[in-house]
Amino acid sequence: MAEQHESSQGIPVGISACLMGEQVRYNGGHKRSRYCLEVLAERFRFEPFCPELEAGLGVPREPIRLVGALGEPPRVQGTVDPSLDVTDALAEVSRAFIEGHRHLRGFILMKGSPSCGLERVKVYHHNGMPSHSDAGAFVRELRRHFPELPLEEEARMNDAVLRENFITRVYAFDDWKRHVEAHPGYHALLQFHSRQKYLLMAHHVETYRELGRYLAESSKRPLDEVLAHYRQRFMAALARPATRKTHTNALMHVFGYLKEALDGETRQDLLASIEEYRLGHVALAVPVRLLNHYLKRHGSDYIREQTYLDPHPYELGLRNAI
Template sequence: MAEQTPAPEGIPVGISACLMGEPVRYNGGHKRSRYCLEVLQARFRFEPFCPELAAGLGVPREPIRLVGVPGEAPRVVGTRDPGLDVTEALAEVSEEFVARHRHLRGFILMKGSPSCGLARVKVYHANGMPSHADSGAFVRALRRHFPELPLEEEARMNDAVLRENFITRVYAFDDWKRHVEADPGYHALLQFHSRQKYLLMAHHMEAYRELGRYLAGAHARPLEEAMSHYLERFMAALSRPATRKTHTNALMHVMGYLKQALDGETRRDLLRTVEDYRLGHVPLAVPIRLIHHYVKRHGSDYVRRQTYLDPHPYELGLRNAI
């Protein structure tokens, strides 16, 4: 069975420093995340970063906010002193961060921050009236210079689906970093796609088909171009959370590899379990563990290698809540 085995020191993941309990917020406080420190830190090697501190803003400091109009990149200025404009300073430290941290597999962000907020960060008119919402300045730089990097807000990980989706993306990106980027080649690219096929199917059927067609002619393209195109499309597809409908479709495809090995009663039991999941009577972990059992006994090497069955450590219990 496919198993996601990170390096012994843990998967490198960036995190807003305040979530680690560091007193770096404008008022000298922090936003320590129990989930990150008490659960994820056993698997991830967190690398904390505060872009505001890196940009030269001290602690304590004047709060900053986004100012601008829809359709334009907002400026980042002081709330009391609009003459304090740190837009360029934040852009510079953000680009420097990306240049030094291409090894990261994800980044966990602080909600609502004018630098680290993933979305729905308030943007104000110059007169102080609310205008619209945008992403924080650091996040916009991450998306521009490191678009494949999985991003999520710590607060949004209270949602079981978003939590499982983010951690799935981190482990998939770690697989890419260790097995494709570390030893680039057309064979490594095709093997990655082969073991990720049903995970991709569960998230985005159109991308599953599109990337399969793309790789059929990948050898005719420069390797760097093929890898770049594939990774961008693959990570974008995984960012779409899977649903009960799409999970059910992937489960049925995996079961197709077992139908010749199982008797009629066992197949009917499996189908009933998948239907119970589709109807919302049981969590995804139930059909997955049952199929896992039969794949381990009767599955081909191909289906055993599918990361869909083990996209992240079982001990995290992520599929018990979706």
Template sequence: MSETVASRAGIPVGISACLMGEQVRYNGGHKRSRYCLEVLAERFALEPFCPELEAGLGVPREPIRLVGRPGEEPRVVGTVDASLDVTDRLDQVSQAFIDKHRHLRGFILMKGSPSCGLERVKVYGENGMPSHSDAGAFVRALKRHFPTLPLEEEARMNDAVLRENFITRVYALDDWKRQVEANPSYHELLQFHSRQKYLLMAHHVEAYRELGRYLAESSRLPLEEAMAHYLQRFMTALARPATRKTHTNALMHVFGYLKEALDAETRQDLLAAIEEYRQGHVHLAVPIRLLSHYLKRHGSEYIRRQTYLDPHPYELGLRNAI
């Protein structure tokens, strides 16, 4: 593992409190996540939060749901007593949380929750029937104030691609906050882009090209404006899960830094591993480890520093499943 990744311990990540095993759900129960508590807690400093409990709804409590018309921001009301409207209270506690948690690198959410659901939360019409879906009230506040913050539902992390994508984004944002945000300068911005180039390429090749052109002209802009634009576009691009096709493209670009230094047989072995990955016969970890092995011997400092080769701790085994 690279020194950069090895130093990334205790990254602050928010999490719905019920996923930590806290008995804060409306019925007094919880939704303890073994993966979060037994795996991610080794790497992340998980910070639990329950907006409903913080809003004073108590445990146990009457369930709440989203109610509204398509195209309008839904209200949050009781399922039994429709006069119980907690929208404003949830807004207040969400804003208070945001004001105190700008250090977070991500947030893990509870699926389907009217406060913490990331998407596809049912919104009910006046007739009491679901009419469409939206994000939970707390999540909408997070998106408004933290548009670059990686968000994911715990249940969706059962999908290996979505799990790897979320954790990749958390580590990328951590890199940004520690290196660029902590020492803002055009130099740090360019250095960040330089080491993230092939990770960006693997997720969104158009954004890779666009941001390269943008940075070529960025010195003419106010630094704060350039940083804000870059981070928004970068994190949006990373939120697009990489595919076998886009990973293969990035792998071939990395391979290009080695082909002159290797003998024909070794080059064929590397190309065969990349092709086996493209065809779905092996996981991404196979060509990555082979490339990393030879880059340590023959690669330039530039290519060895690429976060694409090591975007998160190897021990998590995320690339052994995609």
């Protein structure tokens, strides 16, 4: 399923330019990511961006940092010369980038950067002492003006759960862009929800129920309002990484579509694999592979079309590690 959702050119994903090996950092260096360039580049069409370079800062350049008090939007100033203030310039180039890149399905960011850091970027008092932490200036603009866009730091993708979660969100957003946003209508939205049901359930069952109720009444509301509400709630739910407990719940619901068609021994084998996954003895790929095997023979079109069973390319092996 995930394979069918990819374009021949790859899914468009933004990335901090330094992660592509571009020498755009303040010291003239880069932070080339082997995982992005050697693995994900086979599936994603990366579009690099360095907000600091676009804001007029040269290479090499004086380092910048976030400065401000807790509770106020931090300024972005030079670490040596505080009169170097690029807050407004960064905001301007960030907004321009966003307006020109609504086609993106995600963005991979550089950890700790005052512009691109996703979280825990140090904010300093005006006296130079550390104060608290925040997101980078570019990330704050992304969250303000493109909140549904999946974001992740390259370094955090060393965590198997966060890696799988981010790539799942990219493929789900790609599905939305291709099949709902490109052909907006109530029918397209209902079809999207139908195939994404168990993926949504695995991430946040409350939102799964909420959106089901919402869609039951959606035809009474303006289409633009319905699409905006659904997109926001759906992507926010997927941003919550699924757990063994929530995956187990989704697996049991999928199993329910098979149990009448299978003999007792096969049912017990499937249930045992789900229980072994719940207990942490095997990876998620094990029960999913078994379910897919029997669904090909006995499943309805509805259950076989669930993106939960195949949310991203199998070759990435993402479910072998969670």
